[in-house]
Amino acid sequence: LTLTFGNRPLATYLELAPEQLPGVNLGSWMSAEQRDAFTQRLSQLSPEFPVSTAEINLQLPGREHAWWVWSDRGVFDEQGRLLEIQAVGRDNTEVRRSQQQLTQSAKMATLGEMATGLAHEINQPLNVMRMAIVNVLKRLSNGDVQVDYLIDKLTRIDSQVQRAARVVDHMRVFGRRSEIEQQPFNPAQAIEGTLSLLSEGMRGKGVDLRISETGFEVQVRGYVDQLEQVLINLMVNARDALLDKREKHPGFKPWISLYAERDTHSVRLWVEDNGGGIDPRLLERIFEPFFTTKPVGVGTGLGLSVSYGIVENMGGKLSVRNSTEGARFCIELPIVPAD
Numbered sequence: 001l002t003l004t005f006g007n008r009p010l011a012t013y014l015e016l017a018p019e020q021l022p023g024v025n026l027g028s029w030m031s032a033e034q035r036d037a038f039t040q041r042l043s044q045l046s047p048e049f050p051v052s053t054a055e056i057n058l059q060l061p062g063r064e065h066a067w068w069v070w071s072d073r074g075v076f077d078e079q080g081r082l083l084e085i086q087a088v089g090r091d092n093t094e095v096r097r098s099q100q101q102l103t104q105s106a107k108m109a110t111l112g113e114m115a116t117g118l119a120h121e122i123n124q125p126l127n128v129m130r131m132a133i134v135n136v137l138k139r140l141s142n143g144d145v146q147v148d149y150l151i152d153k154l155t156r157i158d159s160q161v162q163r164a165a166r167v168v169d170h171m172r173v174f175g176r177r178s179e180i181e182q183q184p185f186n187p188a189q190a191i192e193g194t195l196s197l198l199s200e201g202m203r204g205k206g207v208d209l210r211i212s213e214t215g216f217e218v219q220v221r222g223y224v225d226q227l228e229q230v231l232i233n234l235m236v237n238a239r240d241a242l243l244d245k246r247e248k249h250p251g252f253k254p255w256i257s258l259y260a261e262r263d264t265h266s267v268r269l270w271v272e273d274n275g276g277g278i279d280p281r282l283l284e285r286i287f288e289p290f291f292t293t294k295p296v297g298v299g300t301g302l303g304l305s306v307s308y309g310i311v312e313n314m315g316g317k318l319s320v321r322n323s324t325e326g327a328r329f330c331i332e333l334p335i336v337p338a339d
Contacts, residue, residue, distance in 0.1 A: 001027035001038065004084070013091070014060070029058040042085060045074035055092060066098040097315075103226065103306055120144055122168070124200055125160035132157050182314070184219040187267055190227040191258065198235055202256070205240055206246075212259035218267050220333040222314035227331070230310055230318070231258070231271065233303040234329050238273040241327075245275050262335065266316075269331040277322035286320060 006014075007022035016024070027035040034057055041052050053071040060066055068089045075083045091195065132153045139149065202209055220227075235256055242254035257272040278286060287308040311318040316333035 001025055001035070010089070026058075029060055030056065031059065042074075043073060045072065045082065045085070047076045047080050050074040050076065056089075065093075066090045099309065103229075103310065122164055124204075125164045125198045129157045132160075182221045182223060184221050185224045186217060187227060187260065187269060187333065188214045189218055189224050190231055191260070191269070192223070193228045194235065194258075196233040198232065202235070202239060204329065205239065205243060206254065207242055208253065208255040210255055210257040210259075212257075214260045215335075216262055217258075218262055218335050220267060220314065220316075221335070221336045222333070223310075226310045227314070227333075230307040230331060231269070233307050234271040237303065238271065238275060238327065241275040243275055264335075266332050266334050269333075271326065271331075272323060272326060272328040274325040276326055278327050280322070283320060283322070287318070 003021050003024045003026065006018065006024070008018050011018040011021055014021075027038070030038060036052070038056060041054055045052060051071065051073050053069065056067045056068050056070045058068060069092045070087060070089045073086045077083055086254065098180060100268065118249075136153050191211075191214070195209075199209055209212060232255075239254075242256070246252045246254055255274055257270070258328050260267060260269050262268070283326070287304050308318045311331055311333070314333055316331060318331055320327060320329045322328065
């Protein structure tokens with residue numbers, strides 16, 4: 001990845017003189033993972049496919065991470081031997097920062113929409129602890145002090161404290177900004193995190209959750225908190241539609257299904273509900289920015305659009321169709337080899 005020539009704009013960007021560019025190793029400003037991916041991409045250049053384009057992340061000393069859209073063109077001789085690689089780069093840092101800010105803003109909006117459910121997640125263990133304490137105080141006031149009984153109640157209180165702490169800790173982790181570079185992870189982590197934030201609140205509102213164990217180990221590449229954000233958006237949207245339907249039909253019994261399946265190359269996460277589906281005329285626009293079917297003042301209209309971008313940035317696809325009972329969203333992600 002050693003430069004033999006670079007123009008003045010590149011030298012200015014790297015804060016070097018043009019004559020200093022020959023001999024500079026671009027790989028020294030990349031992580032080991034990025035460097036390996038870059039080298040592998042260059043090795044695949046051929047006379048038949050001489051051009052390759054990718055986004056690279058440069059870690060420049062004393063500066064923030066820089067994102068470049070980088071195009072390489074291999075120059076080959078008549079025998080098909082690679083002579084040199086000519087490259088053109090375009091600074092994409094501001095676009096990347098804007099995308100990250102939009103994703104973070106949408107994540108905060110999602111936390112706001114989840115506030116009621118999260119209050120239930122915290123309130124539930126508090127109620128259990130209060131009941132345990134009331135029972136202990138009553139026994140003590142009657143002079144009935146049994147060590148085994150006290151140990152049982154204190155153990156129950158401790159488990160509820162840990163449960164509430166897990167919810168708070170996960171809220172804190174979820175609210176953080178994502179890592180700079182994508183990492184391999186098991187999508188089951190995102191499912192587990194989503195359920196830790198939503199399950200009690202959903203059940204408290206009378207929404208039946210039908211969750212299937214993944215039953216397999218796979219790795220995808222991306223950001224676990226962002227995949228969690230997508231799942232939360234889909235499930236919160238489904239919940240709102242279901243509760244709206246129940247207001248109109250009091251006997252209605254809402255449910256949301258979440259399950260995963262895989263094949264050789266990809267894993268698919270399905271979120272399905274029995275809310276009656278989405279108007280077919282709106283399906284084509286459902287992932288457009290600021291498009292929403294909710295009343296004015298409810299929601300941002302960005303949740304599904306940002307979710308679509310998150311999944312696409314992970315090399316996957318977010319799609320939707322109507323089933324016999326409701327809407328059915330699919331998150332399809334490519335499987336990466338385990339380390």
